[in-house]
Amino acid sequence: MFYPDQKEAFAKLLTVVKGRRVAVLGHMRPDGDCIGSQIALTRVLLALGVDAVAVNRHPVPRDIEPIVQDTPFLLWDEFTSEDHIAINVDCADPIRVSQKLVDIFPQSLANIDHHISNPGYADINIIEPVSAATCEVLAGLFFDFDLPVDAVTAQALYVGIATDTGQFRFPSTTQQVFKICSRLMDCGASPNEAARHLFENERFNKLALLQRFLASLRLELEGRVCIGRLPLKAYHDTGAWREEAEGFVDYARDIAEVEIGILLEEYEDGTLKGSLRAKDAKYRVDQVAKFFGGGGHTCAAGFNVDSNIEKFYHEIVAKLEEHLADVAPVEV
Ligand SMILES: [Mn+2]
Structure with a gap:
């Protein structure tokens, strides 16, 4: 298992979301790890039969856009809450989702992150400060729980890890990072395709x-x-x-x-x-x-x-x- 210590918390999360509508929130001015985490969690929840949608204050950056594919992804003003519950990803502080989204969701159900400064502000908190990316945490949990990771999900998780590790250069780049990326390639992730839209696509x-x-x-x-x-x-x-x-x-x-x-x-x-x-x-x-x-x-x-x-x-x-x-x- 990649994250045995989070087994209980993640199992609880999967139980609580059953039959609910879920908004997966990311931070303002989102980066690859934020968007990748939102895509991946939204898709896995949908595959489990949970009505899920990703919602952000700011748009998906142009170089990350190709990984969204058919994932439901809305801007805050396109989204209407119908009794949705919120899961924050990659947000060290609840206000990072923006005041507009805090107005809609004053309290988040869950908080999945890798920032050392995250105080654990939600009902369910999964925080792994040693991990390189929130996408690493999510990928590890999906594999631990044997959840369906399709090619789009795998690519999103790969992009999040590749960008948050500075292309596998930061000290946070562990053996586990490569083990997880190898598993993501088994599921259809393509490092070459990611590199093309991330780094060979400048204005x-x-x-x-x-x-x-x-x-x-x-x-x-x-x-x-x-x-x-x-x-x-x-x-x-x-x-x-x-x-x-x-x-x-x-x-x-x-x-x-x-x-x-x-x-x-x-x-x-x-x-x-x-x-x-x-x-x-x-x-x-x-x-x-x-x-x-x-x-x-x-x-x-x-x-x-x-x-x-x-x-x-x-x-x-x-x-x-x-x-x-x-x-x-x-x-x-
Ligand atoms: Mn991150």
């Missing part, structure tokens, strides 16, 4: 935005930190979409001597999103994110603040200086 506007981001990179704190900035203007000038900055922060982290990479992005509503990526878990970037009201993993975390880049830049550098004073650099 020119995105590369124009990437040029702006790369030109903005600055080393701070004796080169231990690298910060890239995307002001509103960068989006206006290039016509790139928000979700196209996904992964840019990795360039900042990937510089040889840099320990933490950061992306600061401005939003139209006067807020600023910070994304943090560390080379090693000991940097605990989740703690830095938490200080600014966010959260995440030890190596990958984020937050939103009411500010702009000009005002906030010095605040984050000051906080990192204090944070890094206690952490020795990684030997390369």
Whole structure:
């Protein structure tokens, strides 16, 4: 078994959903793991005869779209609750599904996730912080319970794992990840097909935005930190979409001597999103994110603040200086 400790909780979940209508909710600005988890859980519930639908505040990103296939997937304003119960996937905090969806579902039945900061806010909580992706947790549970995993479900789970492990590079990439992916290939998942729509399908506007981001990179704190900035203007000038900055922060982290990479992005509503990526878990970037009201993993975390880049830049550098004073650099 992949997740013996979750056997009881997942069995309870499968019992409670019988005869109910279920909305499978994901987080705002969804990523591959979020969408993959929603597709997979919705499809498996449907196969079990449960009336299930995936619902999100924001649309499925263009590069992930091909995996949705015939899965019922709605935006929040296309969805009408008819006594549905909610299951949240990949959401460390209930508000991550958006205020609009919290208004419809003040309390979720279940919460399936892999974020260390998840406090277990639902009636049934399945949280596996050591797992690389929520899709890994779901795939493991489906195999443990011998549930029907069709080719579309397998591909969705594979895409979630491939994206949340940074294409099998992050420290979270365990032997279990490969065992599960191998089983998913048995069920029809295709890594090559996934790679084609995820990585060989770029828009020119995105590369124009990437040029702006790369030109903005600055080393701070004796080169231990690298910060890239995307002001509103960068989006206006290039016509790139928000979700196209996904992964840019990795360039900042990937510089040889840099320990933490950061992306600061401005939003139209006067807020600023910070994304943090560390080379090693000991940097605990989740703690830095938490200080600014966010959260995440030890190596990958984020937050939103009411500010702009000009005002906030010095605040984050000051906080990192204090944070890094206690952490020795990684030997390369
Ligand atoms: Mn995830």
